[in-house]
Amino acid sequence: xxxxxxxxxTLSASVGDRVTITCRASQSVTNWLAWYQQxxxxxxxxxxxxxxxxxxxxxxxxxxxGSGTEFTLTISSLQPDDFxxxxxxxxxxxPWTFGQGTKVE
Amino acid sequence: QVHLEQSxxxxxxxxxxxxxxxxxxxxxxxxxxxxxxxxxxxxxxxxMAWISPYNGHTNLAQKFQGRLTVTTxxxxxxxxxxxxxxxxxxxAVYYCAxxxxxxxxxxxxxxxxxxxxxx
Numbered sequence: 001x002x003x004x005x006x007x008x009x010t011l012s013a014s015v016g017d018r019v020t021i022t023c024r025a026s027q028s029v030t031n032w033l034a035w036y037q038q039x040x041x042x043x044x045x046x047x048x049x050x051x052x053x054x055x056x057x058x059x060x061x062x063x064x065x066g067s068g069t070e071f072t073l074t075i076s077s078l079q080p081d082d083f084x085x086x087x088x089x090x091x092x093x094x095p096w097t098f099g100q101g102t103k104v105e
Numbered sequence: 106q107v108h109l110e111q112s113x114x115x116x117x118x119x120x121x122x123x124x125x126x127x128x129x130x131x132x133x134x135x136x137x138x139x140x141x142x143x144x145x146x147x148x149x150x151x152x153m154a155w156i157s158p159y160n161g162h163t164n165l166a167q168k169f170q171g172r173l174t175v176t177t178x179x180x181x182x183x184x185x186x187x188x189x190x191x192x193x194x195x196x197a198v199y200y201c202a203x204x205x206x207x208x209x210x211x212x213x214x215x216x217x218x219x220x221x222x223x224x
Contacts, residue, residue: 001167034210036150043200043217044150049210087150091209094164096140098150 002026006088006099013104019075021102023088028068032092035064035073038101039084047086048073078104107131109201109215116221122189125218127201134182135159137204140211141175141186143197151197155209156184191222 003026013019023033031051036044046055048064051071061076075082088099112126127139141153155164158177165173174187184201198217205212 032208036211038150043202043214044211045214046205046210046212049205049212050208055205055212089150089152089210094155095166096152096155096209098142098152101149 001095002029002090002093002097004088004090004097004099006102008102009100010103010105013078015078015080017078019078019082019104021073021086021088021104023066023071023073023099025069025071025090029090029092031067032090033064033066033071034089034091035062036087036089037082037084038087044087075104107203107213109203109213111199111201111215111218114219114221116223117191119192119222119224121191121222122187123191123195123220125186125188125199125201125220127184127186127215129182129184129203132203134177134179139175139177139184140202140204140209141184142200142202142211144200144217145194145197148197153199154186158182158184188220191220193222196220196222 005024033051035048038044052064063074065072085101085103087101108130110128135158138157140155154175156175172189177184200217201215202211203213
């Protein structure tokens, strides 16, 4: 199975900071990668799909980049509503897998 | 609009089975697969299974082979997850989800169903 390694597991940041989260795959997933935001007690929310496509309605401060085995989620200027946990998710082949998550606090 | 409504929370004893339902509305049920994802307390997301309501084809995570069944009922536009021989490690919130388009990214999510396994 293709494993996803997400880093860091926890990130301390302040409002206005530029935040970068990385997800590495054990083999190429081409660009079949998504990013989600999850807040406590809520279902995940899709932010980015196909590695770099911004889901409709998601603020433009969120962006995704990368292909193959290395991917990045960037928040250009962290806002109070962005304190949450973020997950990457590869869907190039079964079994799909998620990264371990990054808590932004 | 697309909506996935899940069944209510369950409390089960070790060794029992649980069935979680996910009623879909707002789109043609057979057009998109349904994915099941779970999340243990304070843990990350874990992909469990995918099923096509169109032809019943499934993909299951290896760790659940033999005790997990996923099905769909097109007459009621409902997907079902059936997990058997429960242990405390199966205590989690179970989510159903649907892709946003041709790919596997999960745009629409149910509200989650908490399954608690305790003696």
